[in-house]
Amino acid sequence: MKTNIFTVALSLLSMAAVAQKSEIRDAGDAVEDGKYAEAKTQLQTAESMLSEANEKWTERFYLYKGQAYLGSGENASLEDLEVAAEAFKKAQDLGNEDEAVQGFDQVRNALVQSAINDQNTEDYKGASDKLYYSYQLNKQDTLYLYYAAANSLNAQDYTTALEYYKDLKELGFDGSGVEYLATNVETGEEEIMSTKEQREIMLKTGEYENPEDRKIPSKKGEIAKNIALIYIQEGEDKKAIDAIKDAKDENPDNVALLQAEADVYYRMGDKEKYNELMQEMVKKNPNDPNIYYNLGVTAAELGDNEKAIEYYKKALEIDPEMTNARMNIVVAILAKERGIIDEMNGLGMSKEDNKRYEELEAEREEIYKQAVPYLEKVIEADPENVNVIRTAINIYNQLGEEDKAATLKARLE
Numbered sequence: 431m432k433t434n435i436f437t438v439a440l441s442l443l444s445m446a447a448v449a450q451k452s453e454i455r456d457a458g459d460a461v462e463d464g465k466y467a468e469a470k471t472q473l474q475t476a477e478s479m480l481s482e483a484n485e486k487w488t489e490r491f492y493l494y495k496g497q498a499y500l501g502s503g504e505n506a507s508l509e510d511l512e513v514a515a516e517a518f519k520k521a522q523d524l525g526n527e528d529e530a531v532q533g534f535d536q537v538r539n540a541l542v543q544s545a546i547n548d549q550n551t552e553d554y555k556g557a558s559d560k561l562y563y564s565y566q567l568n569k570q571d572t573l574y575l576y577y578a579a580a581n582s583l584n585a586q587d588y589t590t591a592l593e594y595y596k597d598l599k600e601l602g603f604d605g606s607g608v609e610y611l612a613t614n615v616e617t618g619e620e621e622i623m624s625t626k627e628q629r630e631i632m633l634k635t636g637e638y639e640n641p642e643d644r645k646i647p648s649k650k651g652e653i654a655k656n657i658a659l660i661y662i663q664e665g666e667d668k669k670a671i672d673a674i675k676d677a678k679d680e681n682p683d684n685v686a687l688l689q690a691e692a693d694v695y696y697r698m699g700d701k702e703k704y705n706e707l708m709q710e711m712v713k714k715n716p717n718d719p720n721i722y723y724n725l726g727v728t729a730a731e732l733g734d735n736e737k738a739i740e741y742y743k744k745a746l747e748i749d750p751e752m753t754n755a756r757m758n759i760v761v762a763i764l765a766k767e768r769g770i771i772d773e774m775n776g777l778g779m780s781k782e783d784n785k786r787y788e789e790l791e792a793e794r795e796e797i798y799k800q801a802v803p804y805l806e807k808v809i810e811a812d813p814e815n816v817n818v819i820r821t822a823i824n825i826y827n828q829l830g831e832e833d834k835a836a837t838l839k840a841r842l843e
Contacts, residue, residue, distance in 0.1 A: 454491050460498075469498035485524060492521035496533045500540060508560055511537050511544075515567055538564050542574070545581070554585035562594070572603050576649060583656060592660045595653050599677075605649030612638040650677060651686025658694045670694050685715055692724075701728050719749040726758060735762040753811045756804050757818070763801040770794050798825045809838075816842065 453476040460469035473495050496517035499510045506514075515537045521530035541564040548557035558581035565574040579594035610623045615637055623629035632638045654677035661670035674691040681687055692707035708725050715721060726741035739762045745755040774790050777783040805822050812818065819838050826835035 454487055454494065464502070466498050466501040469494060473498060489521050489524040489526050492517045492524065493526055493529055493533070496521060496530065496537070500533060500537055504540075504543075506540055506544065508541075508544075508556070508563065511541055511560075512563065515563075534567070538567055541567075545577075549581065554581045555587060557581040558585060558587070558590065572598065572601055573605065575601075576603060576605060576653075579653075579656070583660070588660045588663055592657065595657045595660070598653055599657070603649070603653070605646065607646045609644045609646055611642045611644055613640040615639055648684070648686065650681060651684055651690045653677075654687055655690030655693055658690065659697060662694065662697050667698055670698075683714075685711060688714070696728065701732050704728055705732075717748055719745040719752055719755070722748070723752065723755050723758075726755065726762075730758070730762055730765070735765050738762045751811070753808055756811075757808050759804045760801050760808065760821070763797060763804070766797050767794060770797070795829065798829055801825065802829075813841075 453472045456472050460466070460472060473491065476491060496514045499514035499517065500506060501510070515534060518530045518534040518537065522534065541560045545557040545560040545564075548554070548560065558578045561574045561578035561581060565571055565578060575594055576598055579591050579598065582588075582591035582594060610626050610629045611620045612623060612629050612633060613620050620642070621638070623632060629638070629641055633641060654674055657673045658670035661667070661673060671691075671694065674687065674694055678684070678687050678691065688707060688711050692704050692711065695701075695703040695707065705725065705728055708721060708728070711718075711721050712725075722741045722745035726738040726745065729735075729741055730738035739759055742755040742759045742762070745752050746759075749755075770790050770793055774787055774794075777787050802822075802825060805818065805825065808818050809815070809822060819841060823835045823838050826832070826838070
């Protein structure tokens with residue numbers, strides 16, 4: 431008996447196609463039931479025969495594959511999300527303009543949420559990889575490239591961070607804009623809306639109130655600074671300064687770039703140049719307390735405590751709630767004690783030495799009296815600060831104010 435090989439082959443192909451359709455259909459059912467591992471198994475079997483499927487079933491295959499590898503979107507690995515994104519893209523190319531596009535957007539949302547989770551657990555490399563892939567999926571969203579660079583920097587992956595920051599610079603990334611906020615009535619917390627129109631809709635529901643627009647400053651200065659700081663980290667100081675100067679040439683009035691340049695010189699140990707640039711910033715922005723605070727810090731590091739106190743006081747004039755400035759005044763005042771103690775320890779037992787010792791004790795007491803008002807204000811603002819309370823106890827004991835010392839000591843018991 432003769433066998434028609436061609437007929438048998440067609441029959442086998444037909445059976446394979448039926449089996450393949452069944453597996454694809456079963457994979458779709460598994461996805462719908464949330465059985466993503468089962469769906470993956472069905473799809474892996476069907477994929478070996480995919481070349482025999484028609485366009486409709488090929489489209490369904492890639493759609494289900496995207497959905498299976500995306501899963502619920504929670505805790506998905508970068509590798510699975512990459513597979514999902516590629517599958518949704520193929521389904522879209524085959525004509526699926528609804529579910530595939532929606533799935534693709536869900537992949538990007540999952541990438542961002544997973545990156546946020548990684549940031550919260552200090553897995554900065556994982557966060558950077560996911561954000562960078564999200565940027566690759568839609569290169570119009572350069573903000574994700576910016577956040578990928580920042581996470582690489584936090585991960586101390588300076589090579590990758592520098593590459594991303596250079597890309598941002600070449601793209602002319604600015605990052606400025608407006609955030610649209612409203613307060614959630616139930617939680618009392620401010621939330622950021624994606625657009626002004628979305629906020630208007632949410633306000634009309636009555637679930638949100640107190641709309642506010644918040645300006646997002648340009649990030650060019652920060653990017654230039656980070657490029658420069660990476661160069662410093664790599665021991666390339668000249669490239670660091672050149673990076674800042676290039677940015678300043680394009681944005682001569684950008685105060686953030688001036689601050690970045692000052693920070694670079696500070697990191698390089700050139701405190702004199704830092705001070706010079708900060709003085710220039712004072713002229714451009716005389717009502718910024720942070721500038722005076724930073725000037726105070728460098729003046730103290732250069733050993734000029736009187737100048738440091740002057741800057742800190744100026745910062746407090748502008749922002750009376752700046753506790754760090756007030757605490758640093760205490761530190762600068764008490765720094766004067768060191769020289770007095772050294773001289774006291776070097777004195778002998780002569781009449782003249784005893785007289786000088788008493789004079790120095792009086793000077794030391796005066797230093798304590800100068801520090802106390804600032805110290806008390808710091809404790810008011812930060813009543814749980816154990817180190818500050820202990821410092822105050824010691825000073826009160828030195829001044830003979832045992833009652834005040836005992837009151838503070840009771841807080842520590």
